[in-house]
Amino acid sequence: MDRRTLLKQIAGLCALGLGFDRHLNFMDTIRTRQIPGHSESLPVVGLGTWQTFDVGNSREERSP
Numbered sequence: 001m002d003r004r005t006l007l008k009q010i011a012g013l014c015a016l017g018l019g020f021d022r023h024l025n026f027m028d029t030i031r032t033r034q035i036p037g038h039s040e041s042l043p044v045v046g047l048g049t050w051q052t053f054d055v056g057n058s059r060e061e062r063s064p
Helices: 003-028
Strands: 032-034 040-045
Touching: none
Parallel strands: none
Antiparallel strands: 032 040
């Protein structure tokens, strides 16, 4: 066995051992935030802005 193959196998085993439990536990918990001024909590929902609001720079592109 050469060095490259050994390192790939070690990296694969580490990825399985370190990340698997974390992904399973993530499914059991939902992040929530408390509503300001109330005791009620709501789930946190992310809205990415990478291309969601990319409509252009000119007035004609943004008017619709």
